[in-house]
Amino acid sequence: MKNAREYNFDGLVGPSHNYAGLSFGNVASFSNVKSASNPKQAALQGLAKMRSLAARGFAQALLPPQMRPSFRLLRGIGFTGSDADVITKAYREAPVILASAYSASPMWTANAATVSPSADTADARVHFTVANLNNKLHRSYEHVQTERTLRALFGDERHFAVHEALPSTPAFGDEGAANHTRLCAGHGSPGVELFVYGRVEFDPDAPAPQHYPARQTLEASQAVARLHGLDGTRTVFAQQAPDTVDQGVFHNDVIAVGNDDVLFYHQRAFLDEHGTLHALRRAMANVHAELRAVRVDSSEVSVADAVSSYLFNSQLLSKPDGRMALVVPQECHENPAVSRYLQKLTASGGPIDELISFDLRQSMRNGGGPACLRLRVSLTDEEAGAMHQGVVMTDALHARLVAWVEKHYRDRLSPADLGDPALAIEVQTALDELTGILGLPGLYEF
Ligand code: SUG
Numbered sequence: 001m002k003n004a005r006e007y008n009f010d011g012l013v014g015p016s017h018n019y020a021g022l023s024f025g026n027v028a029s030f031s032n033v034k035s036a037s038n039p040k041q042a043a044l045q046g047l048a049k050m051r052s053l054a055a056r057g058f059a060q061a062l063l064p065p066q067m068r069p070s071f072r073l074l075r076g077i078g079f080t081g082s083d084a085d086v087i088t089k090a091y092r093e094a095p096v097i098l099a100s101a102y103s104a105s106p107m108w109t110a111n112a113a114t115v116s117p118s119a120d121t122a123d124a125r126v127h128f129t130v131a132n133l134n135n136k137l138h139r140s141y142e143h144v145q146t147e148r149t150l151r152a153l154f155g156d157e158r159h160f161a162v163h164e165a166l167p168s169t170p171a172f173g174d175e176g177a178a179n180h181t182r183l184c185a186g187h188g189s190p191g192v193e194l195f196v197y198g199r200v201e202f203d204p205d206a207p208a209p210q211h212y213p214a215r216q217t218l219e220a221s222q223a224v225a226r227l228h229g230l231d232g233t234r235t236v237f238a239q240q241a242p243d244t245v246d247q248g249v250f251h252n253d254v255i256a257v258g259n260d261d262v263l264f265y266h267q268r269a270f271l272d273e274h275g276t277l278h279a280l281r282r283a284m285a286n287v288h289a290e291l292r293a294v295r296v297d298s299s300e301v302s303v304a305d306a307v308s309s310y311l312f313n314s315q316l317l318s319k320p321d322g323r324m325a326l327v328v329p330q331e332c333h334e335n336p337a338v339s340r341y342l343q344k345l346t347a348s349g350g351p352i353d354e355l356i357s358f359d360l361r362q363s364m365r366n367g368g369g370p371a372c373l374r375l376r377v378s379l380t381d382e383e384a385g386a387m388h389q390g391v392v393m394t395d396a397l398h399a400r401l402v403a404w405v406e407k408h409y410r411d412r413l414s415p416a417d418l419g420d421p422a423l424a425i426e427v428q429t430a431l432d433e434l435t436g437i438l439g440l441p442g443l444y445e446f
Pocket of ligand 1: 105110111178250253369373
């Protein structure tokens with residue numbers, strides 16, 4: 001077993017963070033449509049989480065925001081002229097598409113890619129498959145920059161393999177790590193990879209949600225497992241309960257989270273709860289680990305409470321004493337049933353004995369909690385040394401980024417502001433400067 005640590009790569013919120021109601025099936029996104037956002041506060045809230053977890057000794061890094069608006073998207077659908085012309089025309093004729101081109105959704109890096117650590121893969125490299133996010137227009141073009149970013153950070157092919165996104169078609173709907181969990185005895189030893197999907201494209205009889213879209217297909221999950229060279233005896237595929245998706249559980253990480261040998265999940269997470277646990281236990285026996293399942297009953301926390309509080313969109317982090325901390329959004333304390341449950345959980349003598357809460361309200365209003373905001377990458381010491389170092393969170397980087405945000409970000413962005421061509425120039429100026437701070441020249445295709 002090698003010495004390995006889990007790095008959390010949080011998405012740095014971009015300067016165009018806004019509420020455009022673009023994610024049908026995501027209750028928060030729909031509820032806050034067209035309200036004004038505060039990009040400055042959003043970025044500072046995210047940075048505060050990163051700094052605080054780094055200060056606790058957890059390995060913390062970041063993924064930079066993407067360039068916005070996407071002129072490639074806007075010009076590709078027929079808006080012409082100068083950049084200012086393109087924005088003005090798009091705002092007049094297709095404001096929802098302009099909002100899609102301006103979306104700061106790459107902040108939810110749990111959807112950037114699926115990652116398999118080197119302990120699990122056939123060629124002993126860390127594998128990344130960039131998510132195509134093809135279910136929503138505003139996320140469907142993220143993969144181009146995400147691939148570029150991951151190659152800039154993990155360019156050393158002796159240690160890392162970055163795969164481009166799967167074919168962008170409904171059969172291969174892929175939302176990345178939000179539907180993937182790894183269970184293991186320790187980060188440096190082989191683990192079991194659990195892929196959770198919402199529907200099956202090529203089986204018309206398979207159950208599927210009726211109201212909201214299932215964004216991840218079995219076919220996509222299987223493709224990622226193949227690309228990463230995973231061992232079939234240590235890979236489990238499980239379907240989400242379709243009626244739970246219909247209640248707003250648009251990714252599995254809204255209803256379950258795993259870490260080391262612990263799976264913290266809601267009773268209604270999986271279509272076949274017992275079958276899923278059985279498959280996990282059998283697979284974990286192959287890596288000499290025993291599953292510790294922490295099940296939350298509907299009688300204690302309803303699916304509706306789980307969705308509104310984002311209890312399961314939490315980070316489960318291993319502490320040096322072997323216990324685990326649950327990183328929750330503050331909304332969990334504001335929901336009486338969830339707050340009661342959490343008090344009981346931490347006093348139960350089980351694996352989770354501490355809560356760490358953050359105010360992530362700006363992201364939460366678009367349906368993104370602590371777990372959405374981070375991509376987990378387990379790295380051996382050698383691999384950690386081989387990645388780009390400029391994105392690793394330190395006090396010094398935190399201070400520079402706070403000053404950068406204070407300088408460039410607006411504290412109010414309303415839907416009408418997206419029609420102002422000056423915003424595009426502000427975003428470009430900010431991100432250009434960011435490449436210098438992070439030591440990533442050429443990160444963006446201007
Ligand atoms: O894809 N919201 C994101 C939230 C992603 C949360 N990620 C995880 N659960 N891992 C989404 O639905 C809203 C954008 C808007 O409406 O402006 C949005 O894209």
